[in-house]
Amino acid sequence: MENKHERQRTGEVKKVAFYTLGCKLNFSETSTIARNFQDEGFERVDFEEVADIYVINTCSVTDNADKQFKQVVKKALKLNENAFVAAVGCYAQLKPEELAAVDGVDLVLGATEKFKITDYLNDLSKNQMGEVHSCEIEEADFYVGSYSIGDRTRAFLKVQDGCDYKCTYCTIPLARGISRSDALDNVLKNAYEISQQGIKEIVLTGVNIGDYGKGEFGNKKHEHTFLDLVKALDEVEGIERLRISSIEPNLLKNETIEFVAQSRTFVPHFHIPLQSGSNDILKKMKRRYLREVYVDRVNKIREVMPHACIGVDVIVGFPGETDEHFLETYHFLNELDISYLHVFTYSERDNTEAVLMDGVVPMNVRAKRSKMLRGLSVKKRRVFYESQIGTHRTVLFEGENKEGYIHGFTENYVKVKTPWNPELVNTLHEIQLTHIDEDGAVRMAFTNVTV
Secondary structure, eight states: OOOHHHHHHHTOOOEEEEEEOSOHHHHHHHHHHHHHHHHTTOEEOOTTSOOSEEEEEEOSSSTTHHHHHHHHHHHHHHHOTTOEEEEEEHHHHHSHHHHHTSTTOOEEEOTTTGGGGGGGOSOOSOOSSOEEEOOOGGGOOSOOOOEEOOSSSEEEEEOEEOOOOOOTTOOHHHHHOSOEEOOHHHHHHHHHHHHTTTOOEEEEEOSSGGGTTBOTTOOSOBSSOHHHHHHHHTTOTTOOEEEEOOOOTTTOOHHHHHHHHHOSSBOSEEEEEEEOSOHHHHHHHTOSSOHHHHHHHHHHHHHHOTTOEEEEEEEEOOTTOOHHHHHHHHHHHHHSOOOEEEEEEOOOOTTOSGGGOSOOOOHHHHHHHHHHHHHHHHHHHHHHHHHHTTOEEEEEEOSOOBTTEEEEEETTOOEEEEEOOGGGTTOEEEEEEEEEOTTSOEEEEESSSOO
């Protein structure tokens, strides 16, 4: 491939655009890949613009992953029919041949190759068939740190990758390999770099971040624990807020909860996957806890942070989930003091244990159960927001003008709105929550100028 200086000398700067499907971790990795391109002398442009290269970071978790991918490829080729199209990420690792066969795809890179993408761009002419470079997932045993800084108000900082759990519905270990972590020094360096860019909030991401500490090569010796990581990040100068994105209930220890409660920067917001409120189903899923552990986590958080926001992941329609099992989950969540739900409808995944299980739940039943839990989530969020009316909080405003309003989130994840004012973007303010608007966001009054 021509190097950066050669391209600059000839004045031919190639344009590259990125599209990310899936999770916060994917967003942080896309940002890192984009910076690699920029270091090589490419110009990054928006995905809606004409580019020479389109890179699509794929996801294997969302339903219709292949359909979504095809739509994004079409969109790219509509902008430039001669563009070079590359697929990277989880779906590219799991089903490389399938993606390579999609019309217009030129390159497919698996888990270990995606961070070296610029090494594969020797020739940008279109291929008859997508070229595949995909490792055996056992080879994905090294760690590549990354963070995203596309959004002025918050950054996603990757601290861990891969997973050693064998949940029966999940392909992530097949797509991302064994659990491995970034070195603590490197995480702190990245956090400091982010803080220097005027970003006020960092969200910690990974596949299983509570497992933080397993060495870079997945060795089982923990140099540091998740609690060590949290304590060290709390000391980084220039960061206003740190948020833990999602953590397994069995790995969220009391010491961590107690530390967050009195921490300088960590906010009182936890997102804890449950997946089912039925112990029978949790066992079939091979989750590493029972519902009683989950209740303990929620009670501990409420004891030390009564105002904390607690989000829950739940899967409906898992094989063998009877009406009784589902109602067990519904009542369990209804009685639990949580703030909102992320509801996932179970979908079959190749090469998982669950796909071979008996008791397949019909699609219409899955949809009905999903709708019931989404309704419960609306109710839970409303009750949580109502409990916060009259309290004094800190809000971080975001950058978008939505129908004449600017939105932001309090430290405990209450969504607030106030009339648009560009000067508020990416600033922190002390406020009082006053009432809930008809769209569900909370209205507020300023109690001082800025934090």
